[in-house]
Amino acid sequence: xxxxxxxxxxxxxxxxxxxxxxxxxxxxxxxxxxxxSMAHAQMLAKVGLVSAEEGDALLKELRAIAKSIDEGxxxxxxxxxxxxxxxxxxxxxxxxxxxxxxxxxxxxxxQVLVDVHLYLREEIKDMRSMLMELFDLLLxxxxxxxxxxxxxxxxxxxxxxxxxxxxxxxxxxSLIDDMx
Numbered sequence: 815x816x817x818x819x820x821x822x823x824x825x826x827x828x829x830x831x832x833x834x835x836x837x838x839x840x841x842x843x844x845x846x847x848x849x850x851s852m853a854h855a856q857m858l859a860k861v862g863l864v865s866a867e868e869g870d871a872l873l874k875e876l877r878a879i880a881k882s883i884d885e886g887x888x889x890x891x892x893x894x895x896x897x898x899x900x901x902x903x904x905x906x907x908x909x910x911x912x913x914x915x916x917x918x919x920x921x922x923x924x925q926v927l928v929d930v931h932l933y934l935r936e937e938i939k940d941m942r943s944m945l946m947e948l949f950d951l952l953l954x955x956x957x958x959x960x961x962x963x964x965x966x967x968x969x970x971x972x973x974x975x976x977x978x979x980x981x982x983x984x985x986x987x988s989l990i991d992d993m994x
Contacts, residue, residue: 837890840897844888846932847897847925848880851916858918868912875908876901898922945989952986955979 840847852873859869879901882888894900898917905913960979967973 836896837892837894840890841888843926843929843933844890844897844901845880845883846929846936847901848876848883849932850925850928851901852876852880854920855916858915863918864912864915868909868915871909871912872905872916875905875913879904898925942993945993949986949989952982952989956982956986 855864855869855872855876858864858872859866864872879888888900890897890900894903902913902916905916907913956979958979959982960977962978963975964978964981965972966976
């Protein structure tokens with residue numbers, strides 16, 4: 815199901831150019847799209863754009879889709895433009911017209927922005943954790959090598975003596991400066 819499919823076949827070169835690796839990249843973002851869709855379904859029910867029963871049904875099916883993503887079973891076949899059309903198809907297959915309501919009051923651009931935001935937020939948390947491990951290692955090395963001297967230079971001239979420990983701690987400090 816492609817949103818732009820109007821019953822006529824699209825030239826394969828045009829489709830390859832416009833779609834590119836979208837499906838491949840969407841498999842990474844699908845988890846976040848479902849998270850955002852779950853929040854969106856709750857909002858739709860809260861403001862009365864869908865009934866409470868429809869909201870619950872949407873959440874139930876979105877949880878099932880999330881489980882299939884977590885298990886690595888979610889795929890986006892070539893018949894689908896992207897994750898949005900695949901998710902809507904799965905919802906509509908289970909819930910009929912209620913499944914189509916998941917896109918009420920939001921655009922594809924809105925969805926992609928939220929998905930990318932959620933993805934980046936998680937990636938930044940992971941990077942932050944790895945940076946803290948590196949920070950701890952640098953501090954450990956600074957203590958271990960504080961007595962290992964090396965010449966200091968400024969403007970290519972000999973200056974105060976330094977140590978490997980001082981250099982390790984300087985790098986650790988710059989990491990913390992960059993994190994905050």
